[in-house]
Amino acid sequence: MSGMTVLPATEDARPVGTALELLRRVFGYESFRGDQQQIVDHVIGGGDALVLMPTGGGKSLCYQVPALVREGTGVVISPLIALMQDQVDALRAVGVRAEFLNSTQSLDEVRDVERRLLAGELDLLYLAPERLILERTGQLLDRATISLFAIDEAHCVSQWGHDFRRDYLALSMLADRWPSVPRIALTATATEATHADITARLKLGSARHFVSSFDRPNIRYRIVPKDEPRRQLLDLIKTEHGGDAGIVYCLSRNTVEKTAKFLVDQGIPALPYHAGLDARTRAANQSRFLREDGIVMCATIAFGMGIDKPDVRFVAHIDLPKSVEGYYQETGRAGRDGLPSTAWLAYGLQDVVQQRRMIDDSEGDLAHRRRLSAHLDAMLALCETIGCRRVQLLAYFGQASEPCGNCDTCLEPVAGWDGTVPAQKLLSTVVRLQRERNQRFGAGHLIDILLGKLTPRVQQQGHDTLTVFGIGTDLTDMQWRGVVRQLLAQGLLAVNDDGFGTLVITEASGAVLSGTRTVMMREEPKRPSRRSGARGAGLAKANSDLDADAAALFQRLREWRAEQARSQGVPAYVVFGDATLRELATTRPSTLAALAGIGGVGQKKLETYGEAVLEVLSATPR
Structure with a gap:
């Protein structure tokens, strides 16, 4: 059984009609959602716009529909060369005359696209910023009739955003060279700092700004204590998302490779994606993920921006993201179709130590490291909150909300407890080792001392003679790790810059040791039991x-x-x-x-x- 063959874009007539007529006839939707109607009308009228709208919120229609209504060709500037073919295929499938120009094409292909542009035979043309800023491209566009410029993934222009692209800095030239052509810049999420930076760098100060709610109510946010994260990930997939497409984000290429192999060995169809793979392998893996059902992509953050796969049912992080902005953008790749989806993160003490060390070792001036630290602090606050995850997330982007009832802390409320005394015990251990013996150690050794464990290292160092030896037996090893993690998150403990991950006190520690500051902590959940499940459970759950x-x-x-x-x-x-x-x-x-x-x-x-x-x-x- 087969359907009719899709006709080449050149055989389609240009869609004609009002915005709503085109939405219904071309895209098959009865009405616009949220701010879409206002944005579309504003751009059709020739106005500039800056659109902040969450992934899955329908940003593409905000420039696609005006490009079809206005005379000429809409030019879309996108950094996603690897995805341009898919974007064009999706538009051709609904009868839109779309093309792209990028480095993957032959000279004859480029000339054919340029000819069709100048002949007025294109509705939309996708360009990478690197090509747009070439004088030859500028001269080509001077000769064409341009209906609008759409700057997709606009956060790439911002030094405050999580995906900075230097080539985007030249896009301010659009306002200077083609002042009469409306511009619409779009991004999924942006803090106030990123929003302001985009506005300034793209000369959109006089543009109308549309900021939608960043809430994605269909996504369930869950953050769990890290305990053999690959096994935890496998449990998540088998019990909740068997047969589903998903993305697993890892911090390093090595972790990507090991995680993909682990899943394949367990019968899960998984593929790796990172910048260390050759271009052909990356393209092949991305193509399989997009074209086949149920593929799990294990990737660094090099993967995902612009991925328009609506049925990604889960996004998992087995390493702590560097910022809330990056985390929200990445989790937003789940459930673009509005159906129930999961954002899952495994987070542990070593993540905090590793991220702090990376910041200390990073290139850049003090202001840059402070900015990285601020991003990490906000991410840690999200992980450690005892309140609603969604409220915390939206507050980061300056939006108020009510508890959602669809995150782990809402579904299974977490208790807070007074951790002042345990904090004092741990900080006292750090002080005694540092001041009395001029020694610094990592979390594991400090916890062994507090639990009174006579390990070879404890005995060799003579730490069983310290007054703090064995004073922490009221807590378990896992609970002590939570104490260390939360002290790091609250800035009451710091990672030393010696490269070994040893811990030192901070200026704020003194108030805790003196008893003038109370330390409230998040109660550590009990170690979860291992569960098993059959493949296919994910689809069954999504369609329950x-x-x-x-x-x-x-x-x-x-x-x-x-x-x-x-x-x-x-x-x-x-x-x-x-x-x-x-x-x-x-x-x-x-x-x-x-x-x-x-x-x-x-x-x-x-x-x-x-x-x-x-x-x-x-x-x-x-």
């Missing part, structure tokens, strides 16, 4: 609201979609997203007219896939 017949039909539609995607060499979501398939499975339209009313089914897709979809629906018994 579907009855048995609808769930079976949804799976059959996914199989049909995979066949279509494979035959056309495009990602599955280019055919239809999961949200569209779920609606098809629950409503079972029996005519083309009824099918046209399904979200995500525009005119082009109705013509391309309509009869084939109806055949699947009619062939699947209730």
Whole structure:
């Protein structure tokens, strides 16, 4: 069973109509969401805009629709060369005449795209910033009719953002060279500092600013104590996300490789992605992740920006992210289709020690290191909060909210406790070793002393004779690690710059030791029990609201979609997203007219896939 072949973009006529008509006919949606309508109308009217909208919030439509309404070609500046083909394929699939210009094309391909641009045959053209700033490109655009400039991933222009790109600094030239062409800059999340920096660097001071709520209510945020993180990750996948697509972020290339191998050995289809792999391998792995269902990508932060895969059901971090901004951007790659998804992070003492050491060793001046420390402090505060994770996250971006009921601390409230006495005991141990013996040690050895463990190292150093030896037996080893971690997070303990991860007191420690400062701590959860689960549990959980017949039909539609995607060499979501398939499975339209009313089914897709979809629906018994 197969659908009709997608026609080449050159055979499509330019879509014509008002913004709402185009939204319905081309993209298959009945109405705009949130601020989309205001943004679209503003840009169609020739106004500049800066749009801050969370991943999955529909940023692309904010420039795609105006580019179709306004005369000329919309030029999209994006750093995502590896994804431009997929972005163009997705637009062509709905009948939009889209192309890109980048370093992957032959000279003949480039000349053909340039010819079509000048002939007025393109609705949207994607460019990398490196190509845009070439004088030859500038001269080409001078000769074309440009409807708008869209600057995607605009946080890349900011020194305060988490993904700084120097090539973006030249984009202020858009305002100078083409002052009459409207510009729209878009990014998923930005603090006030990043927002201000984007505004200044892109000369958008007179632009209208649209700041949507950054909340992603379909994502459940969970942060767990690190305890064999790969095993914990495996448990998460098998019990909650079997068969689901997911992304696992790791701090180092080595961890990426080991994590991917571990998952494959456990029967999970996983792939590595990091800057140390050759370009061909990275491209092949990215392509598999986008085009196949159920692939888990283990990656450094080199992967993910601009990934438009709507059905990523989980994003996991097995190392502590460097900033809340980066963490939120990365977790936002889950659940772009609005369906339930998970953001999971395993976090431990060694993460804090490692991150502090990396900051101390980083290049840059004191101001740069202070900025890195501020980012880390905010990330630690999120990990250690006893309140709602979502409230803490949104507060970081300057947005107020109420407890969400869909994060770990809301679902299983965490108790706070007065940790002043344990803090005093640990800080006293550090002081005695440092002052009495001019020695510094890491957390493990300090905890052994407090627990009264006669390890060879304790005996060799004579630390069993210290007055603090054995005074901490009221807490477990895991609880003491929590004390150390939280003292580091609160700035009451610091990592020494000797390169060995030893611990020292800070100026603030004195108030704790003197009893003039109370130290409240987050209660350490009990060690979780190992659970086992079958593959496929993830899909079952994500579709738990579907009855048995609808769930079976949804799976059959996914199989049909995979066949279509494979035959056309495009990602599955280019055919239809999961949200569209779920609606098809629950409503079972029996005519083309009824099918046209399904979200995500525009005119082009109705013509391309309509009869084939109806055949699947009619062939699947209730």
